[in-house]
Amino acid sequence: MGSLDGDAATSPSFSSTGSSGDGNGGGGGGGRVGIYACFALGGSNSLECYEPGANTWRRVGELPGVPDGHVLKGFAVVALGDFVYVIGGRLCRRERGGGGEYRDTDVDVRGDVVRYDARRGEWGRCAPLLVPRFDFACAPCGGRICVAGGQRSLSGARGTAAAEVFDADKGGWSRLPDMSTRRYKCVGVTWHGRFHVVGGFAESTSSSSPAAAAADEAAAAPPGRATALLLLLPQSSALERSSAEVFDCARGVWEIIPGMWQLDVPPNQIVAVAGRLLSSGDCLNSWKGHVEVYDGELNIWSIMDHSAMPDMPLLAALPPSAQRRYHTMAVVGNQLYFLAGYQVAAGGDGGFRTVSLVHSFDTSANPGLMPPWRSFQPTMDQDGVEDGSKELFSQCCSVQL
Structure with missing residues (x-):
């Protein structure tokens, strides 16, 4: 990643307090923390690690099993203990066009699972998914990894209701009961010990659902009546997309929460911090400039107090033509770390480089004593x-670690 000329990297003062107890990171206790994410630069994927204590990015290496000239998309990256798991995804062949832009062609839906041992620095293979999929929900829950939803096929935009769980001690996947909705581009998060599958493009698996009933009746109705019935479909689908399905591990059953996400657009990322669910955007706008918090009793999202990001000198130093290329967040104790990359021009030959910035938000800070945001x-x-x-x-x- 490039750097801004003249800007010295400043290492944050850092005290490790462990990750959220809701299962969204590594183990507790003191020690070194690494935030892992997968990037593509050109025609290959690589796993990279940001270390908050040293304020340093380092490249771990290319993802095993991805052929040269191909990239993996729509997969999940999740931590369990000392391991980083890379699960499923959509394999694409990547070719560069005459204008320098990359063109990706879908090749296959993968069920492969690999994991990186962050302590030993070694890759290993795990048992594959029972149902290959991409754009699915995934989260650690109770010492295991839960997966639900996603797309199973490259043809057609339809999700699956299938769910499964990985037990690292047994080294394999077991099937869970199906959800009541088929979903893809949904988000997974563990909250209060239960696996939540939130939002996404969804449709009910029940033939008695309003959407299914309207579609069946429209097929047999006269043209005028059919048009009126089909107008019901977007509304019904919107209700399903704004819902969430919750798996109770103790009881082994799914429950549905209508309207938990509220928006018709799928969420980008939801994390649990100190017993609260937090979000920073959706699939169309991954960063809205503030953090939103979920109220489970009222079933609404609202802007978290003091979470609007102020003007930061490092952001102001970016050239006006800079474009944000990525934005993701990770939980470390009570801190939210936002990892962002900005594309800026490199020289006069039309090339680009990526400038990396990190913003941290202390969810427990008292703004009167200490600013909650740092960059x-x-x-x-x-x-x-x-x-x-x-x-x-x-x-x-x-x-x-």
Whole structure:
């Protein structure tokens, strides 16, 4: 990643307090913390690690099993103990056009699972998914990894209701009961010990649902009546997209929460911090300039107090033509770390480089005593310094050693 000329990287003062107890990161206790995410630069994927204590990015290496000239999309990256798991995804062949832009062609839906041992620095293979999928919900829950929804096929935009769970001790996947809705581009998060599958493009699996009933009746109705019935479909689908399905691990059953997400657009990322669910945007706008918090009793999202990001000097130093290429957040204790990359021009030959910035928000800070927001410009280890425009193809996760 590039750096802004003249800006010195400042290492944040950092005290490790462990990750959220809701299962969205590594283990508790003191030690070194790494935030892991998968990027694409050119025709390959790589796993990279940001270390808050050193304010440094380093490249771990290319993802195993991805052929040269191909990239993986729509997969999940999740931490369990000392391991970072890369699960499923959509394999694409990447070719560069005459104008320098990359063109991706879908090749296959993958069920492969690999994991990186953050303590030993080694890759290993795990049992594959029972149902290959991409754009699905995934989260650690109770010492296991839960997966639900997603797309199973490259043809057609339809999700699956299938769910499964990975037990690292047993080394395999087991099927969970199906959800009541088929979903893809949904978000997974564990909250109060239960696996939540939130939003996404959804449709009921029940033939008695309003959408299914309207579609069946419209097929047999006269043209005028059919048009009126089909007008019901967007409204019904919007109600399903704004809902969430919650798996109770103790009881082994799914429950549905109508209107939990509220928006017709799928969420980008939801995390649990100190017993609260937080979000910073949706699929169309991954960063809205503030953090939103969910009220489970009222079933509404609202802007978190003091969470609007102020004007930051590092952001102001970016050239006016800079474009944000990626934005993701990770939980470390009570801190939210926002990892962002900006594409800026490199020289006069029309090339680009990626400038990395990190913003941290202390969810427990008293604004009267200490500003909740801080920004840093990380350094990149020498092996990882490259020009080019980077793409983020996964959300990130944190591991504490």
